[in-house]
Amino acid sequence: MKGEVGGLHIQYYSIxxxxxxxxxxxISFETAHEKVIEGTLLHxxxxxxxxxxxxxxxxxxxxxxxxxxxxxxxxxxxxxxxxELQLLYYLYLLKQRGIEKRGRIAYTKExxxxxxxxxxxxxxxxxxxxxxxxxxxESEQTPKLVKLPYCRNCAYFDFxxxxxxxxxxxx
Amino acid sequence: MRRDIxxxxxxxxxxxxxxxxxxxxxxxxxxxxxxxxxxxHLFGQIDLNSALFNFSGQKEVMLHFYNYYGFYxxxxxxxxxxxSGIVTVKQSDHYLRKEKRLFLAKCFVQSASFHMLRTxxxxxxxxxxxxxxxxxxxxxxxxxxxxxxxxxxxGMIRQHYYRALNELIPEEFTFAERxxxxxxxxxxxxxxxxxxxxxxxxxxxxxxxxxxxxxxYLHEPxxxxxxxxxxxxxxxxxxxxxxxxxxxxxxxxxxSKHFENHDGMVYLNEMGRKIVIAAFxxxxxxxxxxxxxxxxxxxxxxIRLECYKLIKHVIGDTPYxxxxxxx
Numbered sequence: 001m002k003g004e005v006g007g008l009h010i011q012y013y014s015i016x017x018x019x020x021x022x023x024x025x026x027i028s029f030e031t032a033h034e035k036v037i038e039g040t041l042l043h044x045x046x047x048x049x050x051x052x053x054x055x056x057x058x059x060x061x062x063x064x065x066x067x068x069x070x071x072x073x074x075x076x077x078x079x080x081x082x083x084e085l086q087l088l089y090y091l092y093l094l095k096q097r098g099i100e101k102r103g104r105i106a107y108t109k110e111x112x113x114x115x116x117x118x119x120x121x122x123x124x125x126x127x128x129x130x131x132x133x134x135x136x137x138e139s140e141q142t143p144k145l146v147k148l149p150y151c152r153n154c155a156y157f158d159f160x161x162x163x164x165x166x167x168x169x170x171x
Numbered sequence: 172m173r174r175d176i177x178x179x180x181x182x183x184x185x186x187x188x189x190x191x192x193x194x195x196x197x198x199x200x201x202x203x204x205x206x207x208x209x210x211x212h213l214f215g216q217i218d219l220n221s222a223l224f225n226f227s228g229q230k231e232v233m234l235h236f237y238n239y240y241g242f243y244x245x246x247x248x249x250x251x252x253x254x255s256g257i258v259t260v261k262q263s264d265h266y267l268r269k270e271k272r273l274f275l276a277k278c279f280v281q282s283a284s285f286h287m288l289r290t291x292x293x294x295x296x297x298x299x300x301x302x303x304x305x306x307x308x309x310x311x312x313x314x315x316x317x318x319x320x321x322x323x324x325x326g327m328i329r330q331h332y333y334r335a336l337n338e339l340i341p342e343e344f345t346f347a348e349r350x351x352x353x354x355x356x357x358x359x360x361x362x363x364x365x366x367x368x369x370x371x372x373x374x375x376x377x378x379x380x381x382x383x384x385x386x387x388y389l390h391e392p393x394x395x396x397x398x399x400x401x402x403x404x405x406x407x408x409x410x411x412x413x414x415x416x417x418x419x420x421x422x423x424x425x426x427s428k429h430f431e432n433h434d435g436m437v438y439l440n441e442m443g444r445k446i447v448i449a450a451f452x453x454x455x456x457x458x459x460x461x462x463x464x465x466x467x468x469x470x471x472x473x474i475r476l477e478c479y480k481l482i483k484h485v486i487g488d489t490p491y492x493x494x495x496x497x498x
Contacts, residue, residue: 025255025257025258025486026253026254026255026256026257026258026381027255027257027258027381027482027486028253140487141487142483142486142487142488145488145489157464158464158475158476158479159479159482159483161463161464162463162464162476162477162479162480162483163463163480163489163492164463164480164492164493164494164495165462165463165492
C-alpha cells in the first residue's frame with residue numbers, strides 16, 4: 001500500500017481510525033452523503049480564478065495553489081485539527097519536491113481563515129502520523145467500533161451501526 | 172428519497188436535456204426528474220436509445236426489463252461505482268471455505284424460517300400442524316452438515332410453509348404445490364411476481380454497496396442470476412412479499428379477473444401487476460424504528476443494512492447476524 005496515502009487518509013486518521021481503514025479498502029460511503037455533496041459543491045464553486053486540483057503523486061490532491069499558499073476549503077471548522085493535519089501533509093509532500101509554501105484553510109461559511117506552516121516540530125508530527133496511517137491501513141483487522149460524539153454526522157454511521165440486537169451494547 | 176418508476180404503457184423513454192421523458196404512444200410527453208429516480212421497471216414495449224442508457228449509467232439509474240408475461244428478463248446495470256477489491260476477495264474467501272459458506276447459508280435460512288413463522292403467528296395459525304413442523308424443522312438448520320443439507324431443510328420448510336399459506340387465503344386461490352417457470356395457478360403466479368419484485372429490489376440495493384452480486388452462499392453462484400440477490404431475498408420474501416399477497420387476495424384487491432391463463436401458464440395481467448406493485452412499493456416505503464440507528468428506516472433501507480452487515484462479516488469486522496424482525 002506504500003505511496004497510496006492521500007490527504008483524506010491523513011484527515012480521517014485524526015477523525016476516526018476505523019473510517020481510515022475502511023476508506024483505504026475502498027469501502028466508502030461518501031458519494032451519496034449530504035455533507036459530502038455540499039463539500040464538493042463548495043469546492044467547485046469557490047476560488048474559480050485560482051489554479052485548482054493539483055495532484056501530488058497518485059492520491060494527494062491539492063485544492064488550490066497560488067504563489068504563497070496551499071489552500072484547503074472546508075465547510076466547517078469542527079474538525080480543524082484534522083484539516084490542519086491534512087494540509088501539513090500537502091506541505092510536507094511539496095517540501096519533498098523542493099517547494100516551500102505555507103498553508104491556509106478557508107472556512108468560507110464562517111469567514112474564518114487559519115494559516116499554518118511546516119516548521120520543524122510540525123514536520124516531525126506529520127512524519128509520525130504518516131507512519132501510523134500506514135500501520136493502520138496495512139493491518140488485517142478493522143479498527144474497533146468506537147462511538148464518537150460526531151458519529152451521527154458521518155457518512156459511515158449507518159454502515160458502522162447496522163447491527164442486530166436490542167440493547168446498547170454496540171459500543 | 173429516490174423512487175422507482177414503473178412503465179406499463181408502450182412508448183418511448185428518452186433523455187431530453189438533463190432529465191428523463193416518457194413519451195406515450197399518442198405522443199404525450201411527461202418529464203421525470205432523473206435525480207428522483209432509483210430504478211425504472213419496464214413492462215410495456217418501450218423504445219430506448221444509447222443516449223438514454225448513457226444517461227442512466229451516469230445517473231446510476233438501473234433499468235429492469237420484464238417480458239410480456241411480467242417475467243423478469245434482465246437489468247441494465249450501470250458501471251459499478253463502488254468497487255472494493257478487498258471485499259470481492261473476502262466475499263470469495265467466504266464462499267470457498269466450506270465452514271464459512273455454511274455459516275452464511277444457515278443464517279439466510281434461519282432468518283427466512285423465522286420470518287415465515289412470524290407471518291404464520293401474526294395471522295393466528297401458529298397452532299396448525301404444518302406450522303408446528305416448520306418450528307421443528309428450523310431447529311435442525313443448526314446441525315446441517317453442508318450447504319446441500321441446509322438447502323434440503325429449507326426445501327422441506329418451504330413445502331410446509333406453502334401448505335400453511337393455503338390456510339390464509341380464500342379457497343379460490345388454494346394451490347397444491349409451488350410451481351414456477353411457469354406458475355400453474357393464480358397464487359403461484361402472485362408469488363412468482365412478488366419474488367421477482369423482491370429480487371430486483373435487492374439487486375438495486377446490492378448495487379449501491381461494494382458487494383459483488385454474483386458471489387453467493389446459499390444458492391450456487393451464477394445460476395444465470397445474480398445469486399447473492401437470491402440469498403438475501405430469502406430473508407425478505409416471507410417478511411415483505413407473502414404477507415402482502417395474503418392481504419391482497421383476502422381484501423379482494425386481487426381476484427381471478429387479474430390473471431390470464433395461457434395453456435396452463437398463469438400470469439398476472441397488467442391491472443394485477445399494477446396492484447401488486449403499488450402495494451409492494453408502498454410497503455417498502457413504510458418505516459420502523461431501528462434499534463441501533465435510533466431512527467426510522469424504511470423496509471427498503473433494511474435491505475441495504477443487510478448488505479452492510481454482510482460486508483462487515485466478510486472483512487472480519489462484525490460477525491453476521493441476520494435480520495429477525497423484532498416489531
